[in-house]
Amino acid sequence: MRDARCAVGDADEGATVSYGPGVSHEVAVDEEFEKRLKAYEGRPAAVARAGKDPVNAPMIRHWCEAMGDTNPAYAGRDAIAPPTMLQVWTMGGLSGHTGRAHAYDELLGLLDEAGYTSVVATDCEQEYLRPLRPGDEITFDSVIESVSEQKTTKLGTGHFVTTRMDLRVGPDLAGTHRFRILKYTPIRRTERTEEPPQGRQQRPSQPEQEAKSSQSAPRHKPARPRPVVNRDNAGFWEGVRRRRLLIQRCTDCGGLRHPWLPGCNACGGMDWDTVEAGGEGTVYSYVVMHHPPFPAFDPPYAVGLIELAEGVRMIGNVLGVPCDKVRIGLPVRLEFQEYDEELVLPVWRAQDGTAQEGTYEHR
Ligand SMILES: [Zn+2]
Numbered sequence: 349m350r351d352a353r354c355a356v357g358d359a360d361e362g363a364t365v366s367y368g369p370g371v372s373h374e375v376a377v378d379e380e381f382e383k384r385l386k387a388y389e390g391r392p393a394a395v396a397r398a399g400k401d402p403v404n405a406p407m408i409r410h411w412c413e414a415m416g417d418t419n420p421a422y423a424g425r426d427a428i429a430p431p432t433m434l435q436v437w438t439m440g441g442l443s444g445h446t447g448r449a450h451a452y453d454e455l456l457g458l459l460d461e462a463g464y465t466s467v468v469a470t471d472c473e474q475e476y477l478r479p480l481r482p483g484d485e486i487t488f489d490s491v492i493e494s495v496s497e498q499k500t501t502k503l504g505t506g507h508f509v510t511t512r513m514d515l516r517v518g519p520d521l522a523g524t525h526r527f528r529i530l531k532y533t534p535i536r537r538t539e540r541t542e543e544p545p546q547g548r549q550q551r552p553s554q555p556e557q558e559a560k561s562s563q564s565a566p567r568h569k570p571a572r573p574r575p576v577v578n579r580d581n582a583g584f585w586e587g588v589r590r591r592r593l594l595i596q597r598c599t600d601c602g603g604l605r606h607p608w609l610p611g612c613n614a615c616g617g618m619d620w621d622t623v624e625a626g627g628e629g630t631v632y633s634y635v636v637m638h639h640p641p642f643p644a645f646d647p648p649y650a651v652g653l654i655e656l657a658e659g660v661r662m663i664g665n666v667l668g669v670p671c672d673k674v675r676i677g678l679p680v681r682l683e684f685q686e687y688d689e690e691l692v693l694p695v696w697r698a699q700d701g702t703a704q705e706g707t708y709e710h711r
Contacts, residue, residue: 377498381462385495385507391451392491393511399437399486403429407436408482416640428479434515434523435474437486452492455509459531464506466534473526484517493526502676506532570643572687581608583622591684593625593694595660606660627682628657629696636671650674654696662694669698 401407408429412422415430422430429437456467480486496508513525577585584607587594596608600617611618632655638648650666652674666674667683680696687693 382497384458385455388451388455388492389494390491392449392489393452394488394490394513395449397438397488397490399488400439400441401437403437403480403482403484403486405482408433411436414640426481428481431476431479431523432474433480434476435472435513435525437480438488438513438515438525452490452511455492455495456531459507459509463533464531466504466506466532468503468530468532470508470528470530472528475524476522477524478517478520478522480517480522484522486515486517486522488513488515490514499530501530501532502535503530504532504534506530572644572691574691575693580610584608587622587624588684588692588694591692593627593682594622595625595656595658596620597623604658604660606656606662623658625656625658625682629654629680629682631655631666631674631676631678631680631696632661633676634666634674636674652680652696654680664693665695667695667697674698 405427408422408427411430411433412418417430419430421428490511490513492509493512494508494510496510498505498507508528508530510526510528513527515522515525575585584594584596595604595606597604597620598612598615598617599619599621601612601615603612603614604623605613612620631652634650634652636648636650637645641647648671650669650671651663652666653661653663654666655661665685666678666680667685669678679699681699683695683697684692685695
């Protein structure tokens with residue numbers, strides 16, 4: 349952090365910022381740099397752009413189909429566009445918009461130079477002031493509304509940048525769309541501190557083709573989709589069937605990897621064995637699924653990208669905690685859940701104080 353700041357000034361003022369339970373780091377706050385960032389507030393990010401297409405029925409229909417939204421207000425003669433489509437009408441497509449203002453790019457460049465090279469979209473707020481109807485021609489302006497002071501989050505230290513887009517039909521303001529990103533320096537993770545547990549050394553032989561057996565799954569409720577089992581990952585699913593979570597280990601360089609692959613990304617080695625995961629992990633990232641509904645799934649449910657204590661990451665449902673209490677860094681523990689006679693999946697149960705048994709179950 350300090351190194352990155354040398355490029356823009358060295359008026360460091362130490363501040364202790366908490367990164368999470370029991371961990372704190374010295375973070376330098378550079379007032380001169382923060383002033384330069386603040387100067388971008390109120391500057392335009394886009395000026396008097398026009399939507400590529402007028403509000404139109406085909407795009408509304410596709411959206412409603414994708415979202416499973418059958419509200420009659422969005423079809424027929426007097427249809428309006430779903431309000432949540434607001435941003436759709438401003439999108440530039442693959443070729444983008446021309447004539448963009450430079451302030452936004454400049455600001456991001458400044459943050460890059462200062463070492464805040466990572467970016468994550470954090471949230472979006474919309475306000476709807478009048479309905480949009482097929483035929484409406486959209487114009488929009490966008491302004492850099494705010495640049496936060498330096499903040500430290502679980503992802504790392506950086507600055508939130510909020511842009512506000514105002515959408516108009518003729519002179520009328522139709523809605524606003526606020527979009528916030530965090531430009532940050534990721535927390536450097538310490539390399540794996542523990543040796544992986546002793547390998548079990550078995551390379552499973554000819555596992556069952558689970559995909560085939562799915563044909564006899566119960567029919568009364570649509571069966572949960574089966575994992576795609578192939579030659580490369582068959583050993584993983586055979587392990588799951590036996591209630592063991594196996595991580596592939598390169599026998600040339602010792603690197604652990606997931607998902608399973610025929611060779612090692614690090615050294616190119618083709619030989620491998622496995623180690624059994626201890627079952628401890630934390631939520632590295634997650635989504636809560638509300639829409640669209642899929643057969644065999646009951647939304648809302650939380651899907652986590654879990655970072656295992658061994659260092660690899662994998663995806664699975666997060667259980668034992670209400671969806672709105674799932675958070676990055678939440679400690680979780682491996683369980684195997686039987687969804688039907690033939691399907692067992694690894695899932696992750698919250699281990700935090702916030703976890704309330706039974707308040708959230710996903711079947
Ligand atoms: Zn290797």
